[in-house]
Amino acid sequence: MDLYRRFLCLGLFIVMSFSLFASESSNNSVHGHTEATSKADYAAQSHEAKGHEVIHQATSDKFDPVPIIMHHIADANEFHIAGDLVLPLPVIIYNKTNRNFFTAISSEFHAHHGEGTVAVKGYEMKHSRVVNSMGDDIIDFSITKNVFVLLLSAFILSIVMFTVKSKYQTNQGAPKGIQSLLEPFVNFVHNDIAKENIGVNYQKYTVLLVCIFFFILINNLLGLIPIFPGSANVSGNISFTLGLGIIVFLMINLTAKKDYWMHIFAMPGVPKPLYLILTPIELAGVFIKPIALVLRLFGNITGGHIAILSIASMVFIMGEAGKNALGALAGGAIAVPLLLFVNGMELFVAFVQAYVFTLLSAIFIGIAQEEHHHDHH
Numbered sequence: 001m002d003l004y005r006r007f008l009c010l011g012l013f014i015v016m017s018f019s020l021f022a023s024e025s026s027n028n029s030v031h032g033h034t035e036a037t038s039k040a041d042y043a044a045q046s047h048e049a050k051g052h053e054v055i056h057q058a059t060s061d062k063f064d065p066v067p068i069i070m071h072h073i074a075d076a077n078e079f080h081i082a083g084d085l086v087l088p089l090p091v092i093i094y095n096k097t098n099r100n101f102f103t104a105i106s107s108e109f110h111a112h113h114g115e116g117t118v119a120v121k122g123y124e125m126k127h128s129r130v131v132n133s134m135g136d137d138i139i140d141f142s143i144t145k146n147v148f149v150l151l152l153s154a155f156i157l158s159i160v161m162f163t164v165k166s167k168y169q170t171n172q173g174a175p176k177g178i179q180s181l182l183e184p185f186v187n188f189v190h191n192d193i194a195k196e197n198i199g200v201n202y203q204k205y206t207v208l209l210v211c212i213f214f215f216i217l218i219n220n221l222l223g224l225i226p227i228f229p230g231s232a233n234v235s236g237n238i239s240f241t242l243g244l245g246i247i248v249f250l251m252i253n254l255t256a257k258k259d260y261w262m263h264i265f266a267m268p269g270v271p272k273p274l275y276l277i278l279t280p281i282e283l284a285g286v287f288i289k290p291i292a293l294v295l296r297l298f299g300n301i302t303g304g305h306i307a308i309l310s311i312a313s314m315v316f317i318m319g320e321a322g323k324n325a326l327g328a329l330a331g332g333a334i335a336v337p338l339l340l341f342v343n344g345m346e347l348f349v350a351f352v353q354a355y356v357f358t359l360l361s362a363i364f365i366g367i368a369q370e371e372h373h374h375d376h377h
Helices: 002-031 039-050 052-058 065-073 145-170 178-198 203-224 238-254 258-265 272-312 314-318 325-369
Strands: 078-082 085-088 090-095 100-105 123-126 129-132 138-140
Touching: 065 272, 078 145, 090 129, 145 178, 145 203, 178 203, 178 325, 203 238, 203 272, 203 325, 238 272, 238 325, 258 272, 258 325, 272 314, 272 325
Parallel strands: none
Antiparallel strands: 078 085, 090 100, 090 138, 123 129
16 A cells, blocks of 8 residues: 555656656747747846846836746746846757757856857757757757756655654654644545545545645745745646646546446436437546646636736836836835735635645546446336
8 A cells, every 4th residue: 555655646746747848848849930029028038138127128118027927937947046146957858850869057058258148059048948949849858947846846745744654653642843734634635525525435546635735735835935946837837737637637537437437428318319419528528627627727826926926016017117216116005015915815825726626636536436326127
């Protein structure tokens, strides 16, 4: 049983990491064939070279929050810490056209003297992403900002869980510290989510549901921290939520009971001609369930990040990029209370979204595990 638990947790991390890696090739293909011709694109390029403080200058002295917001919610090949301080990350790209690997550090794409970026062996950095300037077909395995935080959260969660496990094994009396903090959440997922919605076989899925709950939660919370190593929009990355959705999809359908499939392809008590109508609808529902999980988490977390940054931008918008002190002061008076309120709401949403995703996963698994007793006359 212990081996089974480790397999589930390890598989969860590997699948989500792989989904983030694989998704980057499509992102690079899009960015590799576009030119920065608009003011927003020009502002984003300036952000790569100088940081947040020069965005206003790059947009004709009129503050434009869109490039900053889009840069924040997007992935990057480097981690901006503060000012000009940037954490370079490994760039690992497989070129399917040339059949070779390209490896580098993101700092190599920045000019050593002056500003701007430089090309390295046919690759260049645009919008903080390394792309192939020749338009080759590539697969990006880079450790991007989101992947870095994803691995960090997996490491933190593993340390915490193994620490709690060791405390239970030593039987040191009443729970305390991190053990007392996590135990109510584990019991809640075990009793109120898994047991209530899955039924007699709930023990088989409890570890997976606990793992999903805490993994979403820790990435949601890290995303609310405005400084390194937080601020990454991991839970708002469609690849992250897609990885989770694939795991839930596989667990639902690979372990489903016979009755589950019978109600999709051969619904009892329904005239056979209606199978032509109802079966495609039921079969579509098999895919719609995990898709709903993916889009719900992605949309809510991304929307929260956009809302917080939009409110913070009021200070600069009302102050005309800081030139009007009175306007900036008025913007701050409005924005700061709103930011405190929205951040508090986002803290609540971080827990709610982890709960909703886990709850719906348990409900869908429970539906697939339900056995029906049909009367035959």
